[in-house]
Amino acid sequence: MYQLEVAPGVTFVEGERRGRFPYGDVLVLEGREARVLVDTGAGEEVLAGVLDRGPVDVVINTHYHIDHVRGNVLAASRSPGAAFWCPEGEKEPLTSWEGFLRFTGFDDPGLDDARRFRSGLGWAPTPVVRELVDGEVLDFGGLRATVLRLSGHTPGHTGLWFEERRVLFTADIDMSSFGPWYGDVFSSIDDYLASLERLERLAAGTSGPRVVLTSHRRPLTVESFRARLPAFRARFEEREERILSMLAGVGPLTLEDLAARWPIYGRQSRVLPGLMKSERLMLAHHLERLARSGRVRCVAGPGGEKVWEAL
Template sequence: MIISINDHVQLIRPDGKAVFPYSNSLFIKGDPSVLIDAGAGGNAFSQLKEPVDIILLSHNHYDHIHGVSFFPNAQVWASREEAPGYGDPIIHASYNGFEHWEKLMGKPRTKRLADTEVMPPDVPVRPGFIPIKLWGLIDEGSQWDTGRERIIALHTPGHSHGHCSFWLERSNILFSADIDMSPYGPWYGAENSDFDQFELSIRRLAEIKPSILSTSHRRLFYQGEDDIPGLFLDYLDIALQKEHNILEYLTQPRSFMEIASQPFVNNHPSKTEYTEFWSRMMLRKHLQRLKKQGLIAETGEGQWFRI
C-alpha cells in the first residue's frame, strides 16, 4: 500500500500490519530519489513506479533490510556504527546477544529465529545475516538533497547502537524508525541496545516537534490531531514504569529468574521463547542501570535487592 503524504513523500506499507517481518518504508521522490528502509515487502514495493536511487537503512535489523535486493541499482547507505555487520556474519551475530541465552533462559538455545517462523512469499530472504554492499556511511548530520526535500540523518542510538532517524527538513516530517510508539514500549533487547541511550534519543526526538511523524510499525501521526511530543514521552514512560516496578519488587532479595517471572517484565502479547529471551535481556539492562545508579545491589549468590 502506498500512502501519499504530500506531492513528493510517500509512505510504503505492507499489505497487512507493519509488524515483523515487515516494517514501513518512506519514499522521497526527486533527483536522486530516496527510499528509507527496505522492509515493506515485495507486494508493497511492486506498487512503486519510480526508480530508487538511494536506500537509507535506519539500522541493521532483518525487518528493515530484507528487501534491499528488490533495488539492485540503488546506492545503499547505513550507519557507520553498524556498517561492519553488513559484511561480516560474526560481527553481525555479536549484535544479538545470543551468547547470554543459556544463562538467562536456563537452557540451551535449540532453534534459530529463522526456524521458528515461516516467512511470507514476498519476503525474499530468511532471518539471519544478510550481506549488503554499502555505497556510503551515515553519520550524525549526514544530508541528502532531492531537489524538493532535504533529508537529515539523526543518530538516535538505543534500540541498536547505530540506529538512525531521518528528518525531512522542508516538510517537517520525521521518520523515527524503531522509536516506533509501540503500545508495549521501547525495545532494547539486543546486545547492542542501550536503554540510557534510548531514553536520550526519545527525548531528543520529542524536542523536534514534527508536523508529521512516520514510524516503522505504526500509522502516521499528525501534529494537531496527535500530541506528538507527548506520544514520545508516553512511549518512554512504559519502559520507565517497568523499571519502577522492578525496583519496587526488590524490597527483599530476589533471583534473576524470580524477577523475570513477574508479569510486568514481559508485556509482549506474543509469548515465544524469543520474546521471553528479549524481555530478559531488557531486564538485565534495567538491573545493570539501577545498580549503576546506586539503587540496587547484587549478593554473591546472584540475589538482587533494593538499597
C-alpha cells in the first residue's frame, strides 16, 4: 500500500490498482478532535488497513460516484459512530437508488440499464447527515479545510483546500491523460471550465498550494499540476472539433449514430458497461453547448427523427 503524509495530519492513501477506476485514492485527516476519511473507494484491503488503525469520526464523500463511495458500508461497520457528509445537492443519489439512476442516467431506456448490474456496481444507501456548502471551513482541531465546490464532473463535485498546510485536493479533476469526464445527466461543461479556472487562480497565488492531491494519481507538486492544466482543458475543444468534423463529413446524424462513432472515447474494441452511456451523455452535453453557440442545430431528419447538423 502506498501512502504519504503530505503535511501534518493530511495523509494520501493510494487505492488498489494505483487508484485507477473502479478504485480511487482516499485521504485520512487527523485533527485533535476528529479522524476523518475522505472518500472510500480505495478497495476493501486498502480501506481495511486504514480502518485497522482506528475508527473514523467522519466520512466525507466528494461526490456520489461509486469509486468514491463503495467503501462507505465497510467504513460504517468498522466505525459505528461515523457521520457521513456529502456535497450540497448530492444527498439524493447517495441515499436513494432511484436518485442514483436519475443522476447518472442509467435509467434511460435507451441507455445501458444499471438495474441489471446493481450488484456489480456495489451501490448501497449512505446515511448522509450533513451537506457541505462551498466556502465553509471544517475544523477538525488544529486541522482546517475549506470546502471547495468544483462542479461540472457532477453538480456538487467537491474538493478541499487546506490553506494552512498549503495542500489542495481536487478529487476527480485528476489531470488524467483521458481528460475531463462529464458523462452524467447533470454534469456540465461550462461548470467544469469554471472549476478549472478557479483551480488555476488558486494554484497561481503566492500563498497557494505546494502540493495538489487528486483521486486517481499520486501527489503532484503545484508546478506539475499547473503544467498539466492546459492539455487537460484542451480536451474539451479537441472533442468538440471531432464532433464537428464528423457531422461536416457525414452529414446530419442522430445522437445515437454520432455516439456509435465514439467522438469522445475513440473506437472501442470491447464496450464495458456504462461506457456507451458516458459517451452519449458527454456527447449530448457538447451538442447542447455547440447549439447555444450556433455551431450545430437539431432538426427533423427524413423520418422525423431528431438529427444534428453542423452549421
